[in-house]
Amino acid sequence: MSAVITTHGLTKTFKSHTAVDSLDLHVPQGVVYGFLGPNGSGKSTTMKMLLGLTQPTSGDINVLGQPLTRASRTELLPSIGSMIEAPPGYGHLTGRENMRIVQGMLDLSSAQIDRALATVRLTEHQHKLVRNYSLGMKQRLGIAMALARDPALLVLDEPTNGLDPAGIEEIRTLLVHLAGRGITVMVSSHMLDEIDKMAGVLGILANGRMIFQGTRDELFAHSIPDLIIETPDPQAALAQGITATPIPRGIRISGIDKHQTAQVVHRLAVAGVPIHEVRRVQQSLEDVFMDLTGRGGML
Ligand SMILES: Nc1ncnc2c1ncn2[C@@H]1O[C@H](COP(=O)(O)OP(=O)(O)O)[C@@H](O)[C@H]1O
Ligand SMILES: [Mg+2]
Structure with a gap:
């Protein structure tokens, strides 16, 4: 399987603290990759480095077949949709108005915006103010913003955080559907059960180190009854x-x-x-x- 993201020895040190330690990521094409780890284990820092938002202290990143550099980042970003930490979106604007900002920045068509809103099932709520959205709707709007550009890769940081079971199920169904369309989805969580049912491949972090990477079956093979x-x-x-x-x-x-x-x-x-x-x-x-x-x- 060809890889959409690979890293070698990816490391980020803040002063004396190593937040991400020699990570060798391998995210295959067209899967939901569940990036798991307790709070503070380095998930957000890793995702920010993959998006070029934070400079690695050392190590290499390859995304969509290209080494990630300052120059290649500009070329790559239109193909990568992301949502890092809190869902984006201005509360005093409607969902549609927020999408229009994304449309303008990325020079997208109205059809792309319509499609993204429909995919996350926000069409009928698009003219409501975002401050009146539920958390689940805000997360879905964030995903729509990431999705509107028709990305090859989606990087979502804890999109199920704080959602009730029905909201989690909704995101889960959506991400599996997107992977089924060939989009590679890297999604982080500190809750295994939020990720388990949707991820084809798991990467598990603890204290900045990858302690397991592989399929659910491979993980089970390591368990002792x-x-x-x-x-x-x-x-x-x-x-x-x-x-x-x-x-x-x-x-x-x-x-x-x-x-x-x-x-x-x-x-x-x-x-x-x-x-x-x-x-x-x-x-x-x-x-x-x-x-x-x-x-x-x-x-
Ligand atoms: N900008 C920063 N400056 C200093 N320390 C940071 C910074 N960002 C993250 N950290 C530290 O790096 C570690 C990993 O954080 P983070 O990547 O946010 O973990 P996670 O997303 O898994 O909760 C934590 O110990 C956090 O305090
Ligand atoms: Mg985080």
């Missing part, structure tokens, strides 16, 4: 010095391989703890993510 042991006497099981969490009718041991499973079962059986059922359960993607980011683990 939990073990559930059903017993009428969880306390007796816990008394055997096993690190486990009590659950209704048993205990749960996280991240345990087959060899350790055999040892635990043996120890409980020898101690006379009644065992009704033993089963391994897949970690949730959330657990995998938390393991990677919260506990600072490396794959």
Whole structure:
């Protein structure tokens, strides 16, 4: 698959603090690329560098087949739609008037504006003042502004931030639809479940470093299942010095391989703890993510 964005050793240092550390990004063409990481992990800084809004301290960026430089940026920007941090748009103007500003700056046709508004389902609200829009509508207007130029690449920084589940679902459906039309969509979030269902490829950041990049299936391949042991006497099981969490009718041991499973079962059986059922359960993607980011683990 050809890549729309690649970086090598991309690094940004603020004084002594390294916000983005030697990032090798690989964003394939025509996918939704979910850029995940806790707050402060370096997502916005990375996206700003990809758009030429912030100069990298070191490293290379290649976007749409060209090295990103001051000169190439001017050429590339008409092909890149973006929304960084808060949604743009003047509250005292209508949605349409805001779009007209974008139209003038980029020399777009009215048909392009109509199409972008229709895609984000704002046609019927276009003559309302933006200050009366819901947050979801403001986010969608921001996406329409990014989309009107018919970009090859969309870079959206936390477009689902603060939305309710219905609003998140709406953005998710929209971005998957855009990727289906061949637009590459790079979208960041600090919430895995907001991204999980739409992203074909995930890049996970922690403390400025990429700790995982690949498909959801590849991420799951790194997970270690939990073990559930059903017993009428969880306390007796816990008394055997096993690190486990009590659950209704048993205990749960996280991240345990087959060899350790055999040892635990043996120890409980020898101690006379009644065992009704033993089963391994897949970690949730959330657990995998938390393991990677919260506990600072490396794959
Ligand atoms: N202009 C700046 N000056 C100094 N530090 C910054 C600046 N921008 C971001 N940072 C720091 O860089 C780190 C990454 O920030 P950011 O890219 O905004 O993370 P995220 O978008 O993942 O929340 C944070 O520690 C933040 O405080
Ligand atoms: Mg951010």
